[in-house]
Amino acid sequence: MACRVTGRNRLVVCDSVAPSYRQVIATYCQAQGITIDVVTTADAGGVANEATAGIVAQYPNFFGTLDDLAALGDAIHGEGGLLVVSADPLAMGMLRPPGAFGADIVAGEGQPLGIPPSFGGPYLGLFSCKQQYIRQxxxxxxxxxxxxxxxxxxxxxxxxxxxxxxxxxxxxxxxxTKPCTRWRRRYTWQPWVATGSGRWQSCATTNPTTPPSKSTTCRVTRCRWKASSFRSLWCPAQLTRQP
Known part of the structure; x- marks a missing residue:
């Protein structure tokens, strides 16, 4: 969609995006002649140019870190491109939404909202964009x-x-069939989501405030990134006690 809106055929994907997501992006873009450059989040803004359709980031990213979306947005918007974000809907009960950082297209997986596997689906795909791009x-x-x-x-x-x-x-x-069932499932679960921001926020804050399991003790020496995190934390650790 970003390539169609901008008329460009190059995407910059942050390496902090989940590997499975990057594989899907590569599959879709390969047949369309779209070039994908996977770089570090710190370098993403610097490699964007007038041929770049957009920067793709994940929020929170695969390692649980909160990337600086505002900086990425300023960098790509300066080149006339779009900021594309894959967001965790549950985290939005606690964090500022990607749109607050200038994201143009936001997609996400609705599984964190509590949708059961249902023997393979249907799942819930979340997709949104700015008003001026809605026809695309x-x-x-x-x-x-x-x-x-x-x-x-x-x-x-x-x-x-x-x-x-x-x-x-x-x-x-x-x-x-899948889009139809996906919409029906969305309406089925929408009442739960709409019960109030307090309940959603309560679910979002449960993860960072709940202590880890006592069955395993790790000694964390340092974190890999100096940034806030959600859901997961990537850091080298020494296992001191096993279950």
């Missing part, structure tokens, strides 16, 4: 509205951006 979003958009009697309803919106309504389309297309 993939898949279909469902809007919430009310009918003439004031009843709540959900309808497809901005349909002119879809293939099935275009005159130059060779044949109409239908929505695949």
């Amino acid at each position: 979003m993939p898949s279909r958009l469902v809007g919430r509205t009310t009918d003439t009697e004031g009843r709540t309803g959900y309808v497809l919106t901005l349909q002119t951006r879809e293939q099935h309504i275009r005159r130059n389309a060779q044949r109409p297309t239908s929505v695949p």
Whole structure:
């Protein structure tokens, strides 16, 4: 999407993005002729240029560290590119959202919200962008509205951006099964999310405030990064006691 918006074919991906995510990015970009440069987060802003469509970062990153999204955003926006962020929705109950740092496109996995595996799915994919890029979003958009009697309803919106309504389309297309089930699952779990920011914040703060298991004791000598962290902490440690 960032390449389509900017008309460029180069992405800078921070090496702190989860390896599995980087593999998926490479798979999608390979067939489209999009060049991917994986660099350290500290170097990401410096290697961005006028040919870069966007910088891809994760928040919190794979190692649990909170990268400086504001610095990455300033660097890529100065070159006319977009800041793309993969965010943990549970962490948003405690941290500032990526949009506060100028992120243009934000995606995430809804599994941390408590969705069960369900024998392989369906899972929940989260996707958002700035208002000016909404017509470039993939898949279909469902809007919430009310009918003439004031009843709540959900309808497809901005349909002119879809293939099935275009005159130059060779044949109409239908929505695949997975996007449909994904939307249904989203509405199923939305009431839990909307029960109040207090409950969401309570869940988000449980992880950093809960002490580690007493079955294993580690002596931490130093952390790899001097930055705040969430969910996980990457540091060399010496195991002093085993279960």
